Amino acid sequence: MNNQSQTLHPAAxxxxxxxxxxxxxxxxxxxxxxxxxxxxxxxxxxxxxxxxKKVSSQELKMTASVQVGQRERVVIVDTADARLVLGVTAQHITHLHTLPPAAPEENAPSGAAPQDFRQLLQNLVKRPGKHP
Incomplete structure (x- = not known):
């Protein structure tokens, strides 16, 4: 009977x-x-x-931009040897004019204090054509 109890209740x-x-x-x-x-x-x-690709800010720098339509703008890009006036749309970038390079004193950073984060955020959020 001892054998039967082991077979009926297998070990855990x-x-x-x-x-x-x-x-x-x-x-x-x-x-x-x-x-x-x-x-x-x-x-x-x-x-x-x-x-x-990382582009060095010394090689190419956008100095001015103006919105001329809903998705069109004219930008001025400074390069090492010229300033380019470009028309930018959603599909194309068109070379409009080439200006002589800017004088060294124009490229020097102004003595104005940098904007704080709140001002930078407001400038980014602000939509063209709407005034606060």
């Missing part, structure tokens, strides 16, 4: 205790893999040209 399954060290190791290795995957995708995007 053994549960293994999971050590904290192994869980931390698994989680950190998965996180490290994800970070490496993100870095690999960023490198690949840069190599294939999906990332925007």
């Amino acid at each position: 399954p053994q549960t293994q205790a999971i050590s904290t060290g192994s869980v931390v190791t698994q989680v950190s290795s998965v996180l490290a893999g994800i970070v490496l995957l993100i870095l690999a995708f960023a490198w690949l995007a840069r190599r294939l040209g999906f990332a925007p």
Whole structure:
């Protein structure tokens, strides 16, 4: 009868205790893999040209802009050897005129204090044609 009681009531399954060290190791290795995957995708995007190119502000600088239509504007862009007057639309950029390079004192930053964040945000949010 002793044999029958063992067959009717099988032994409870053994549960293994999971050590904290192994869980931390698994989680950190998965996180490290994800970070490496993100870095690999960023490198690949840069190599294939999906990332925007950085343009130095000394090479090209937009000094003036005026809105002439709903989606059209005229801008003045300073380069090293000329100032370009360009017409910009949603589809095209048209060269309108070439001006001589600006005098060095014109390119020097003015002594005015920089705008605070609130003023910069208001300038960005402000729509053309509407006055506060």
